[in-house]
Amino acid sequence: xxxxxxxxxxxxxxxxxxxxxxxxxxxxxxxxxxxxxxxxxxxxxxxxxxxxxxxxxxxxxxxxxxxxxxxxxxxxxxxxxxxxxxxxxxxxxxxxxxx
Numbered sequence: 001x002x003x004x005x006x007x008x009x010x011x012x013x014x015x016x017x018x019x020x021x022x023x024x025x026x027x028x029x030x031x032x033x034x035x036x037x038x039x040x041x042x043x044x045x046x047x048x049x050x051x052x053x054x055x056x057x058x059x060x061x062x063x064x065x066x067x068x069x070x071x072x073x074x075x076x077x078x079x080x081x082x083x084x085x086x087x088x089x090x091x092x093x094x095x096x097x098x099x
Contacts, residue, residue, distance in 0.1 A: 001023060001027065003030045003032040003033050003080070004032070004077065004078070004080050006020045006023050006024055006030070006032075006033040007020070007032050007033050007035075007036040007077035007080075008074065008077050008078060009023075010033065010036045010037050010040045010077070011036070011040055011070060011073060011074045011077060014044055017037065017040055017041065017044065020033060020036075020037060021037055021099070024037060024099075031082070032077075032080060032082065034099055035082045035093070036073065036076075036077050037096075037099045038092050038093050038095075038096040038097070038099050039073050039084070039085055039089060039092055039093075040070070040073065041092070041096050041099065042085075042088060042089075042091070042092030042095070042096065043066055043069055043070050043073065043085075043092075046066055046088075047063065047066050050062045050063055050066065051063075069085050069086075069088075072085065072086075073085060
């Protein structure tokens with residue numbers, strides 16, 4: 001399975017992310033897949049935090065923003081470009097550098 005497919009799979013639900021993580025470590029760890037594993041992990045964790053907010057209106061707006069970031073990231077994976085997410089991308093790369 002090539003890097004592009006693994007990077008795309010990482011964007012499809014958390015189970016897809018887990019599958020891409022396993023494939024990345026079992027086959028060979030690649031920079032493109034690792035990059036998008038870090039990006040999508042950050043988006044998924046941010047989504048969990050947003051869902052714990054007591055203000056539903058704010059949570060909906062933030063969820064829409066996270067969806068936009070996920071789509072932006074997916075487009076980068078499809079084009080096989082390592083595009084960091086606006087504002088938070090470099091932090092996700094730093095925080096999850098163990099992937």
